[in-house]
Amino acid sequence: MDLRDELPVFAYDSEELRTKRSTCLICARPKTVCVCHALTEKQNIQMKIVVLQHPAEQNRQLRTVPLLQAGVSDEKCVVHVGKRFKNIPEVNSLDSILLFPGNDAVDCNEIEPGRYKNLICIDGTWPQARCIFWRNPELHKLQKVMLSEKRKKYRLRLCVDTTA
Numbered sequence: 050m051d052l053r054d055e056l057p058v059f060a061y062d063s064e065e066l067r068t069k070r071s072t073c074l075i076c077a078r079p080k081t082v083c084v085c086h087a088l089t090e091k092q093n094i095q096m097k098i099v100v101l102q103h104p105a106e107q108n109r110q111l112r113t114v115p116l117l118q119a120g121v122s123d124e125k126c127v128v129h130v131g132k133r134f135k136n137i138p139e140v141n142s143l144d145s146i147l148l149f150p151g152n153d154a155v156d157c158n159e160i161e162p163g164r165y166k167n168l169i170c171i172d173g174t175w176p177q178a179r180c181i182f183w184r185n186p187e188l189h190k191l192q193k194v195m196l197s198e199k200r201k202k203y204r205l206r207l208c209v210d211t212t213a
Contacts, residue, residue, distance in 0.1 A: 099167055103180075146169065
């Protein structure tokens with residue numbers, strides 16, 4: 050007799066729990082956290098957004114690039130996956146700015162509207178983003194911008210269990 054036959058069957062052995070949970074076809078997030086219903090129409094933006102995405106970000110469950118792509122027109126959002134980015138015209142253009150923090154970064158509200166045509170964004174964890182930045186010297190030549198101090202205020206919402 051096999052020892053496995055002697056062990057009790059636990060809930061995680063059920064077929065229902067072994068199947069992958071359903072995900073949204075647009076944003077690839079689990080349907081329980083999908084926010085696509087809030088995206089009523091694609092936004093007409095002036096700048097082209099160029100995302101330099103670390104390869105590990107493609108497999109993350111709650112990634113934001115699909116939401117960005119769902120929210121703006123296709124020609125206004127381009128995603129490049131890798132760690133080194135060569136021969137990308139927008140990265141080598143003086144019409145581009147880089148969303149990246151630093152002492153030399155200026156507040157996005159200080160940028161003259163219409164001055165730049167491309168916004169370069171690095172998608173990854175902070176260590177991955179820094180790695181991409183340092184491996185691509187072309188990025189060092191771009192004007193860096195950061196989000197306004199007013200916009201960086203986050204609220205932490207806690208769920209308090211009153212039944213405990």
